Amino acid sequence: MSNRIRYILLWLISLLSWPWRWRLRQRLHRGGVRRVLLIRPDHLGDMLFASAALRRLRAGLVGAQIGLAVGPWSQAVAERYAPYYDALLTIPFPGFTRQAKGGWLAPYRTLWRESRKLRRWQRQHGRIDLAVNLRFDFWWGGLLCLLSGIPLLGYDTPLVRLFATIKVPYQAGQHEVEQNLTLVNFVISRWGQPVDTPPSPFFPLTEAERDWAAAWLRVGGWEGGGRLLVIHPGAGDPAKQWPTERWAAVASLLLEEPESWLLLTGSGREESLCDALIRAQPKSARQRTISAAGRTTLAELAALLDRADLVMGVDSGPLHLASTLARPTLRLFGPSDAQIWGPWPTGDPQHQVIKAARISNISVAQVAQTARAMLEVEQG
Structure with missing residues (x-):
């Protein structure tokens, strides 16, 4: 109709x-x-x-x-x-x-x-x-x-x-x-009666869930010494996704810092997407990459994101979850209106958006440069 x-x-x-x-x-x-x-x-x-x-x-x-x-x-x-x-x-x-x-x-x-x-x-x-x-x-x-x-x-x-x-x-x-x-x-x-509650979204996490995330990452090889970078490449709408090989290129560039690790997240349906991203990386980067795709509950995903130094992805729920947990985010937007559907709070330098008329127009260099600048600010 x-x-x-x-x-x-x-x-x-x-x-x-x-x-x-x-x-x-x-x-x-x-x-x-x-x-x-x-x-x-x-x-x-x-x-x-x-x-x-x-x-x-x-x-x-x-x-x-x-x-x-x-x-x-x-x-x-x-x-x-x-x-x-x-x-x-x-x-x-x-x-x-x-x-x-x-x-x-x-x-x-x-x-x-x-x-x-x-x-x-x-x-x-x-x-x-x-x-x-x-x-x-x-x-x-x-x-x-x-x-x-x-x-x-x-x-x-x-x-x-x-x-x-x-x-x-x-x-x-x-x-x-x-x-x-x-x-x-x-x-x-x-x-009702007037109230002054915080205007920001929130997601409650327990200490037990945070402890689980720390232990899970240790088993994967990340001991907590270097930076933990997260890429969530999937989205509910496939049209929002950025090419997998470009995410792999960004990951390889960021993992040139020898103590950094990469965590890939995704649903069970996105497990093959994360596996393809790993295969597209050079061996040196694959050795410091962990995939949690299809292996976590929502609470476990949140607890893992809560450990991140930077979460990267497209316009998707897990990126909103990361910003709700006050973790720095870098997200790629195509035609969607980032002013309406983007990170909250708006204008917060901790959350950066790279936008293009078509998401495929966004280059590897743009993403890698923005991510590095954000990590330098975070470190400072």
């Missing part, structure tokens, strides 16, 4: 559902907000972006029951934030499964099934007073709330406004962390 036809269909549904949406608006204005559902359909990086908003909502809406709706692919990261919500719902949000599409009707079949589940959940646990759609273009989440009888707060964007009970302006060019905080700040201003 083309975007234009989909928009017309959604507009008609919005028009025909006006009486229902009006009743939801009246219900919201008459009552308070004691049960809130945050909706974040995306993957690791966007979940990290949302963590600051989740923490602020918990602090500002004292006594409220907070639910978090995520895809099954984000359950592991969502569970790290368990103290900040009361219920975790997993929903296979269409468009984010990273699987083959099941035809144009598939999202609507899923919508009907999941809305019935959400209605049953409310009968068992209590009616949700307000849902907050943290994704600026996620019309499906709005329609899910409409069919489930839940008032919705969302951005005033073409697709989201169709089903939103309350609309908040979307600031073009503003980072996603700030956008998410804007929505939560609105909820707190209407139904």
Whole structure:
């Protein structure tokens, strides 16, 4: 289905559902907000972006029951934030499964099934007073709330406004962390109490996890004396990836410093990518390269990144995880907007972005020179 036809269909549904949406608006204005559902359909990086908003909502809406709706692919990261919500719902949000599409009707079949589940959940646990759609273009989440009888707060964007009970302006060019905080700040201003929680994403690590990472790296050969460089070459969208042989060339140049070591990270699906990168290196560099691809849980990956002197990669969740852990990052961007999806906090010299219209236009020399400059600053 083309975007234009989909928009017309959604507009008609919005028009025909006006009486229902009006009743939801009246219900919201008459009552308070004691049960809130945050909706974040995306993957690791966007979940990290949302963590600051989740923490602020918990602090500002004292006594409220907070639910978090995520895809099954984000359950592991969502569970790290368990103290900040009361219920975790997993929903296979269409468009984010990273699987083959099941035809144009598939999202609507899923919508009907999941809305019935959400209605049953409310009968068992209590009616949700307000849902907050943290994704600026996620019309499906709005329609899910409409069919489930839940008032919705969302951005005033073409697709989201169709089903939103309350609309908040979307600031073009503003980072996603700030956008998410804007929505939560609105909820707190209407139904909570002002709070001043840190505006930065966070990822909790335990000392046991840090100790595990140190021991794992020692087994691999890195004793902690020289620099530990990390390359995460993969991305959820293959179009974001930089050529493997260029990463190998960068690694070889940086490993000319004899005490430096390289750690490669990736999912199980990216194990072959990391293996190819190792094969493309000269023997001297391979001897000081460790691959953790496909061998770690999310928490273990975070603990390994927490040991790094520099983490390099493209626009991907693990790079956001590294910057959330306050590790220096160097990331390569193609057409994606780094102002919106790039490192947080914006403008921090600890996080550098090399951007080109096409990611393949970025040269080995650019990356190696920037990495060396960052390492010199870190050492100084």
